[in-house]
Structure formats: structure tokens, C-alpha cells
Amino acid sequence: MKFFIFLLLTMITGLASAVEPASSKIPDNLDERIKPCIICHRDADLIDRDAYFPRIAGKPAGYLYNQLRNFRDGRRFYQPMAILLENLSDEYMREIAEYFADQPYTHPEPVVPALSPDETKSVETLMYSGDPERDLPACSACHGEALMGMQPAIPGLLGLPHAYLAAQFGGWRNGGIMRGQIPDCMSEIAKKLTQEEVNALALWLPGLPVSGQPAGADALTPELAQRCRTILSVKEVSR
CATH class of the missing domain: 1.10.760.10 (Cytochrome c-like domain)
Structure with a gap:
């Protein structure tokens, strides 16, 4: 539980830079702001085959944008996402969606399924x-x-x-x-x-x-x- 609270606070602090001026030591750009997202959704070199969270890079921007709005507005339920997005504007969520849509579609190597x-x-x-x-x-x-x-x-x-x-x-x-x-x-x-x-x-x-x-x-x-x-x-x- 303590780790979950720490993780959530880290994510909220990162996206808060959309509202508050960034430190002069940290660039105020989208590359920095989306780092909290990558904690769960993973960077290209941290792909986990058995992770619960999906990879979002390379997915259609319209889909990503819709899901962000759904989490924020209560049409899709996952509490950490709802808390993280509750104060973000449509414009900022569109930027996030377009950013991830432009990234390479990272993925692990396929595994042959155990099916008859x-x-x-x-x-x-x-x-x-x-x-x-x-x-x-x-x-x-x-x-x-x-x-x-x-x-x-x-x-x-x-x-x-x-x-x-x-x-x-x-x-x-x-x-x-x-x-x-x-x-x-x-x-x-x-x-x-x-x-x-x-x-x-x-x-x-x-x-x-x-x-x-x-x-x-x-x-x-x-x-x-x-x-x-x-x-x-x-x-x-x-x-």
C-alpha cells in the first residue's frame, strides 16, 4: 500500500507540470511531462511480457484520447487513472494522446500459445x-x-x-x-x-x-x- 501511494504521488507530481511552471533544471516539455505515464506503461527497454498495464505507444491518437477522457470523466473506471487525470484539460490530454500515437509500437516477441x-x-x-x-x-x-x-x-x-x-x-x-x-x-x-x-x-x-x-x-x-x-x-x- 505504501508503495502504491508513493507511485501515485510521483505520477501526480509529474503531470502537475502541465499547470505549474517547471523547475529551471528540468525542461518544460512533453517528453518530461509524460514520464509518470511510462512508470506503468513502460518505455521500449522495459517491456514486461506479463504486465497488467497495456503498451500505449503507436495506438491511434483518437483511441488514446477517448480513453483519457473516459477515465477522467468516470465513464471508464480505474482509480489511479481517474485521480491522475481529474484536473487535466481536453487540450492537454489531446497532446498526450498524439505524443504516444507517434511513438514506435513497442512489444515483446510473440509466445506460442498452449492451445489445442x-x-x-x-x-x-x-x-x-x-x-x-x-x-x-x-x-x-x-x-x-x-x-x-x-x-x-x-x-x-x-x-x-x-x-x-x-x-x-x-x-x-x-x-x-x-x-x-x-x-x-x-x-x-x-x-x-x-x-x-x-x-x-x-x-x-x-x-x-x-x-x-x-x-x-x-x-x-x-x-x-x-x-x-x-x-x-x-x-x-x-x-
Whole structure:
């Protein structure tokens, strides 16, 4: 608990430089200000394969910006993030999002998942074909054929730790991540998956090599854009 409090205070102190003038010994720039973020989200040389926190470098700026606003405004719940962001402006969060979006997409080497041939086939079907009988679109229909996300606001699925993927699916299925967002298409989709399918997906994805870029926004069908319109919307920042 003491370490958690120390970590949180360190993060808050770092981002506070957005409001208060920086020390003359420390450059007042975004490279310095985002260092508290890297404590958890890791720099390129500190990648932890089993970390709970996701890597955010290289993800679409619209997605990152939406998540920052969701944490700050209580639509997504994780207390350390909520506290860290509670006094940040939309403009400053947009800067942070664009900064990380421009960074290289760092990731560990893939690990071959411990799945049976039947489990692998089932996961690949969900990933690339979906299941029309359960109204489940293919994961690739939203996250791109390369599974690297889609501009401006859909994240990639590759290079994420197994622990984080499993926790996210659990949160969507139990209503513990997003609050008051209608439609919440990932919650809707996750609840239609079996626990066995969730477990297999969380093991299969970290076994894929990371390559490619987020797909363009025109790759998303109008039907899916309407289904997930809340997630896709990116609030414009008034300048």
C-alpha cells in the first residue's frame, strides 16, 4: 500500500507540470511531462511480457484520447487513472494522446500459445469470420485485417500482455470497465463469448507477430460504425 501511494504521488507530481511552471533544471516539455505515464506503461527497454498495464505507444491518437477522457470523466473506471487525470484539460490530454500515437509500437516477441488444434481453429474463426448466429462480427472487421487497429479510434489487439487481455474481457463481461456508454459494443460482444473462448483469445493474441499499421477509417462498414458509434466518436478540442 505504501508503495502504491508513493507511485501515485510521483505520477501526480509529474503531470502537475502541465499547470505549474517547471523547475529551471528540468525542461518544460512533453517528453518530461509524460514520464509518470511510462512508470506503468513502460518505455521500449522495459517491456514486461506479463504486465497488467497495456503498451500505449503507436495506438491511434483518437483511441488514446477517448480513453483519457473516459477515465477522467468516470465513464471508464480505474482509480489511479481517474485521480491522475481529474484536473487535466481536453487540450492537454489531446497532446498526450498524439505524443504516444507517434511513438514506435513497442512489444515483446510473440509466445506460442498452449492451445489445442480445435481451440486454435475456434479462435481463428471468431477472429476472421465471426459467428453470425450469435451476432458476433469478426474481430478483424473492427480491429483491421492486420489486427493493428483502425483510425481514428479503434485499438490494435497485438503486442498486449495475456493478463491485460484477460482482465479487459472480464471487465466487459461483468460491466466493470465502462459506465453509461450506449452502445458499448465490446461489452455486448464479450458477453456473448463463452469463458473458454475468452481464455483462448487471451492466449492466442499474444502469440501473433506484430506488424503493419492501423487500417484507415474507410475499412469499417457502415453497419459496424453505427453499432459502435460511441467508441468511435472523437470529441474535437476547441482551440
